Amino acid sequence: MIAETQEVIPALEVHNLSASYQRKPVLWDVDFQLPQGKLIGVVGPNGSGKTTLLKNIMGLMEPDSGYVKLFGEDLEKVRHRISYVPQRESVDWNFPASVRDVVEMGRYRKNRLFKRLKAQDHQLVTEALERVNLLELSQRQISQLSGGQQQRVFIARALAQQADLYLMDEPFVGVDAATEEALLELLTEMKNAGKTVVIVHHDLQTAYEYFDWTVLLNTRLVAAGPQESIFKKELLQEAYGGRLTVLSKIGDLMARKDFPARETGFKEKEGLGDG
Amino acid sequence: MSSAGFYIMATGAVIAAACALLGSFLVLRKMAMVGDAVSHAVLPGIVLAFLISGSRGNLIMLVGAAITGVLTTVLIELLHKKARLQEDASIGITFTWLFAIGVILISSFTGQVDLDQDCVLYGEIAYVPLDLLYTSSGTVLGPRALWVGGGLLLLVVIFVLVGFRGLKISTFNPEYAKALGISTAFWHFSFMGLVSLTTVVSFESVGAILIVALLVVPAATAYLLTHRLKAMLLLAVLFGVLASVGGYYLAAALNGSIAGAMVTVAGILFLLAFGYSRWENSRKA
Numbered sequence: 220m221i222a223e224t225q226e227v228i229p230a231l232e233v234h235n236l237s238a239s240y241q242r243k244p245v246l247w248d249v250d251f252q253l254p255q256g257k258l259i260g261v262v263g264p265n266g267s268g269k270t271t272l273l274k275n276i277m278g279l280m281e282p283d284s285g286y287v288k289l290f291g292e293d294l295e296k297v298r299h300r301i302s303y304v305p306q307r308e309s310v311d312w313n314f315p316a317s318v319r320d321v322v323e324m325g326r327y328r329k330n331r332l333f334k335r336l337k338a339q340d341h342q343l344v345t346e347a348l349e350r351v352n353l354l355e356l357s358q359r360q361i362s363q364l365s366g367g368q369q370q371r372v373f374i375a376r377a378l379a380q381q382a383d384l385y386l387m388d389e390p391f392v393g394v395d396a397a398t399e400e401a402l403l404e405l406l407t408e409m410k411n412a413g414k415t416v417v418i419v420h421h422d423l424q425t426a427y428e429y430f431d432w433t434v435l436l437n438t439r440l441v442a443a444g445p446q447e448s449i450f451k452k453e454l455l456q457e458a459y460g461g462r463l464t465v466l467s468k469i470g471d472l473m474a475r476k477d478f479p480a481r482e483t484g485f486k487e488k489e490g491l492g493d494g
Numbered sequence: 495m496s497s498a499g500f501y502i503m504a505t506g507a508v509i510a511a512a513c514a515l516l517g518s519f520l521v522l523r524k525m526a527m528v529g530d531a532v533s534h535a536v537l538p539g540i541v542l543a544f545l546i547s548g549s550r551g552n553l554i555m556l557v558g559a560a561i562t563g564v565l566t567t568v569l570i571e572l573l574h575k576k577a578r579l580q581e582d583a584s585i586g587i588t589f590t591w592l593f594a595i596g597v598i599l600i601s602s603f604t605g606q607v608d609l610d611q612d613c614v615l616y617g618e619i620a621y622v623p624l625d626l627l628y629t630s631s632g633t634v635l636g637p638r639a640l641w642v643g644g645g646l647l648l649l650v651v652i653f654v655l656v657g658f659r660g661l662k663i664s665t666f667n668p669e670y671a672k673a674l675g676i677s678t679a680f681w682h683f684s685f686m687g688l689v690s691l692t693t694v695v696s697f698e699s700v701g702a703i704l705i706v707a708l709l710v711v712p713a714a715t716a717y718l719l720t721h722r723l724k725a726m727l728l729l730a731v732l733f734g735v736l737a738s739v740g741g742y743y744l745a746a747a748l749n750g751s752i753a754g755a756m757v758t759v760a761g762i763l764f765l766l767a768f769g770y771s772r773w774e775n776s777r778k779a
């Protein structure tokens with residue numbers, strides 16, 4: 220019985236959340252729940268409030284109204300179970316730090332900030348670096364990394380946190396195709412280990428393939444649910460308005476998915492290359 | 495070397511070292527101009543505390559001025575965030591206004607006492623050896639400014655050592671620090687409080703105009719030469735000390751302002767580092 224009730228606790232509940240920048244509403248009455256153990260995309264056009272949603276979940280912004288529960292609790296109670304991966308552009312990569320320095324920040328805690336990291340912390344940092352394949356570069360200065368490598372540094376830092384829920388803001392931006400594939404593999408591994416991963420993603424075309432669930436956002440919540448229930452013409456049109464080129468491309472993509480016998484060659488790859 | 499010369503250099507060195515440590519984080523936080531603003535805006539705090547307590551260099555004066563400094567950063571942020579003014583404009587308004595109030599206070603209320611405008615603007619480190627501390631039995635302990643500066647340096651070193659991780663994470667990625675539950679406001683205000691305190695202590699020696707050079711130039715020089723935060727802090731201290739020693743000898747040779755010479759040497763060191771890093775980069779490429 221107990222095990223069953225634990226299963227049902229959603230990883231994330233957002234209740235009637237509204238938020239604004241300078242009185243301009245960015246999120247309006249957004250309300251949804253996300254299950255544990257899934258790979259979930261937050262998708263919507265530019266300026267649809269995706270990043271704002273993550274910031275509100277992480278308490279980095281005061282919402283105008285509404286509240287958020289994580290694993291059925293307030294953020295403060297479960298902070299150690301949540302890991303946030305900000306956008307890569309949000310920091311100055313010329314900061315004098317090595318790859319390892321940044322990943323070690325994943326082991327910083329409020330009440331242990333004055334103490335040295337323990338051997339176990341260093342072990343977790345090494346493991347995290349290994350998982351994103353950056354161990355050889357661990358002493359490199361972070362400005363000397365490619366965009367994809369910098370993104371992997373952020374993900375390693377999140378991994379070192381040993382969380383259960385990961386909130387990632389655009390982890391695929393500025394990442395080459397090979398890294399994107401490797402990242403996706405890592406995310407799937409995390410999901411299989413029971414972690415919940417929520418990803419803000421701007422590319423509708425790849426979103427359909429990458430995630431199990433999607434939150435479709437355009438200031439208001441358009442829909443949230445498993446892929447099949449979200450990728451419908453009416454819903455996508457509601458989120459993206461009349462941008463039919465996007466929609467017809469998605470239609471193509473879905474058709475190809477549904478009928479895998481159709482020719483798949485570099486053409487499809489080309490379509491996926493965005494970002 | 496005369497003991498007066500040694501006292502001047504030593505006082506300059508401890509102040510420059512404290513400034514270099516804090517200045518490194520100012521530079522990395524892209525707040526160099528906030529440091530400039532604070533160094534000017536503490537003036538009314540200093541004058542008010544001086545008028546109330548009637549003497550310079552006591553604890554009330556230090557604390558009063560440090561509070562003004564933190565208030566400045568709050569005011570800048572308030573204008574920037576609430577009035578939606580650009581950050582540089584907020585800085586420009588805040589510190590000139592506070593500084594102007596300080597200038598008025600000095601010129602109209604402190605005419606007869608020992609706090610003159612030249613000293614406030616340019617500092618006078620050459621007077622340091624004149625204000626000595628004695629033990630009760632009459633032994634010379636050294637200049638008061640050296641002791642105050644030394645105490646400040648100790649405080650800054652302890653703060654940077656103990657708070658190293660907190661300063662590092664809240665400087666590099668404040669949002670992530672917040673997500674971990676770390677109070678970036680605590681780090682911001684304790685850091686800015688210490689910057690204000692440093693500014694006030696350094697005031698008499700190098701003055702309001704040149705103090706920002708000690709905060710920024712050695713730190714910027716070190717930033718060009720290393721990719722490690724710890725190395726940057728150590729190098730910045732080294733450059734700060736070199737600037738004050740070199741500045742003393744330059745001033746002695748030219749018979750000019752010591753504070754001016756210190757900053758000139760710091761600038762020359764920066765140019766050398768800039769040339770070196772350019773050469774180093776072109777060699778690698």
